[in-house]
Amino acid sequence: MMATLSGVAALLIASFAYRPQQFPGFKTEKLELDSTILDITTIAKNLNVPWEMVWGPDNMIWFTDHDGKVSRLNPKTGQTTELLQIKDYYRKRLGLMSMVLHPDWKTNPHVFINYTHIQPDSVIVSKLVRYTYNGKALIEPVLLKQIPGYLGHNGSRLVISKDRKLLWATGDLKQKETIHNPAFTNGKVLRLNLDGTIPADNPHPGSPAWAMGFRVPQGLTYTKNGNLFIAEHGDATDDEVNLVAKGGDYGWPNLAGFSDMPEEKKHSETRETIFPVKAWTPTIAPAGMDFYDGNIPEWKNALLLSTLKGQSLRVLKLDAKQEKILSEDIIFSQKFGRLRDVCGSPAGDIYISTSNRDWNPPANFPVTTDDRIIRISKSGVIPKNRRMVKTAKQADKQSTASLFANFCESCHKADGRGVPGSFPSLVTSSRLSGENTVLIPFLLKGSQSASGEGMPGFGFLTDEQLSDIVFYARSKFSSNTNVVSAREIGAIRAKN
Numbered sequence: 438m439m440a441t442l443s444g445v446a447a448l449l450i451a452s453f454a455y456r457p458q459q460f461p462g463f464k465t466e467k468l469e470l471d472s473t474i475l476d477i478t479t480i481a482k483n484l485n486v487p488w489e490m491v492w493g494p495d496n497m498i499w500f501t502d503h504d505g506k507v508s509r510l511n512p513k514t515g516q517t518t519e520l521l522q523i524k525d526y527y528r529k530r531l532g533l534m535s536m537v538l539h540p541d542w543k544t545n546p547h548v549f550i551n552y553t554h555i556q557p558d559s560v561i562v563s564k565l566v567r568y569t570y571n572g573k574a575l576i577e578p579v580l581l582k583q584i585p586g587y588l589g590h591n592g593s594r595l596v597i598s599k600d601r602k603l604l605w606a607t608g609d610l611k612q613k614e615t616i617h618n619p620a621f622t623n624g625k626v627l628r629l630n631l632d633g634t635i636p637a638d639n640p641h642p643g644s645p646a647w648a649m650g651f652r653v654p655q656g657l658t659y660t661k662n663g664n665l666f667i668a669e670h671g672d673a674t675d676d677e678v679n680l681v682a683k684g685g686d687y688g689w690p691n692l693a694g695f696s697d698m699p700e701e702k703k704h705s706e707t708r709e710t711i712f713p714v715k716a717w718t719p720t721i722a723p724a725g726m727d728f729y730d731g732n733i734p735e736w737k738n739a740l741l742l743s744t745l746k747g748q749s750l751r752v753l754k755l756d757a758k759q760e761k762i763l764s765e766d767i768i769f770s771q772k773f774g775r776l777r778d779v780c781g782s783p784a785g786d787i788y789i790s791t792s793n794r795d796w797n798p799p800a801n802f803p804v805t806t807d808d809r810i811i812r813i814s815k816s817g818v819i820p821k822n823r824r825m826v827k828t829a830k831q832a833d834k835q836s837t838a839s840l841f842a843n844f845c846e847s848c849h850k851a852d853g854r855g856v857p858g859s860f861p862s863l864v865t866s867s868r869l870s871g872e873n874t875v876l877i878p879f880l881l882k883g884s885q886s887a888s889g890e891g892m893p894g895f896g897f898l899t900d901e902q903l904s905d906i907v908f909y910a911r912s913k914f915s916s917n918t919n920v921v922s923a924r925e926i927g928a929i930r931a932k933n
């Protein structure tokens with residue numbers, strides 16, 4: 438009897454040890470696509486803004502966090518092992534960001550890491566450092582390149598091409614005048630040899646610049662056929678996904694998205710600009726991106742894009758040439774909060790990481806288990822007679838509340854109180870409660886700010902939309918509930 442019981446116990450323990458779900462309280466949830474059933478399982482929790490996940494040659498997930506740590510996660514057991522704690526990182530908003538592993542791992546067990554550092558003279562820089570893996574830890578740091586950095590707007594994302602070059606997406610550092618100058622590294626895709634030197638066949642001799650005209654790119658991935666896609670944050674409008682070409686100019690800060698405003702048209706007549714393959718207004722804040730070619734048929738040949746403001750995973754189906762986006766599906770809307778990165782495994786599983794402990798958490802997050810790494814895997818097929826017929830998408834009618842949610846809430850928050858030091862409170866705003874002749878020009882044109890984020894111009898919204906937003910914000914957050922009519926806004930717009 439005892440022997441049998443202990444045998445059962447041993448079996449239970451053995452089977453439990455191999456179950457992917459290590460943490461009590463985390464259950465696998467089901468998600469059904471058109472024909473595929475997915476299992477959704479949290480495999481790691483209590484993390485600290487995991488920015489980058491890379492599938493390692495050891496079938497482990499290598500990931501970074503904002504506070505300078507690199508860890509290895511066993512996707513079968515949920516066990517995490519620390520490999521490196523960088524000491525000289527600087528995290529005000531961004532800290533340790535991107536990482537990529539050398540593709541020739543057996544001969545070159547190198548890991549390339551990009552992080553922010555503050556010098557004794559208070560100048561913020563962005564470092565590219567190569568480490569070597571000794572089987573237990575990352576050792577022997579070698580500084581390959583150091584470029585100017587900033588509190589935010591750093592990008593970044595690293596990938597290595599088939600011809601063994603390092604591609605590095607950098608943010609504009611809010612320095613608009615140097616984005617199109619190859620002597621500067623901001624607002625670009627940089628291309629380097631793996632030792633940090635500049636390849637001889639770069640488009641601008643002696644410069645790491647490969648393509649330029651980007652604002653805040655955080656997604657960079659190759660497709661199967663070798664096309665390079667980048668995802669970036671727009672300002673008030675036009676988050677973008679672009680197909681990166683050697684020497685290409687992608688428009689920012691002269692153009693956002695497509696050439697549809699008068700000043701953009703003027704600019705694109707005189708300078709050759711490459712337009713996005715997809716742009717989003719209202720913005721979604723796209724972050725990590727990975728090409729998917731695994732065993733989930735609905736998502737095969739797609740770019741998977743994680744979004745922060747959008748709090749979702751976007752499935753962007755590509756055409757056969759992997760040059761155009763044919764369709765978009767939105768998964769997990771607001772379910773897990775902000776999603777920072779996405780990583781596919783050779784078996785076809787997908788891993789997403791949350792970013793609810795970063796500097797700009799959304800309403801209702803972080804939850805106690807944040808941040809998390811969550812696995813999406815195929816677990817079955819829906820029988821043909823049970824499949825749903827897709828209904829047409831609802832018309833894109835925006836209520837006043839959703840206008841505020843789409844254009845104002847990610848900064849000023851649903852309660853109007855903003856983020857101290859970054860985004861001003863509307864509740865205490867003298868501008869919101871003050872004269873229309875001051876408020877409206879500010880809304881139309883925005884402002885740059887020496888501290889904090891500044892305010893983008895919202896002149897692209899119609900007079901009616903602006904009138905609705907002012908009415909909504911004043912009635913919710915201000916004692917001044919005066920209406921400003923669309924006509925009045927039109928008159929102010931004509932004068933400015």
Ligand SMILES: [Ca+2]
Nearest residue numbers: 687688689694
């Ligand atoms: Ca662009």
Ligand SMILES: [Ca+2]
Nearest residue numbers: 693694695697
């Ligand atoms: Ca535009």
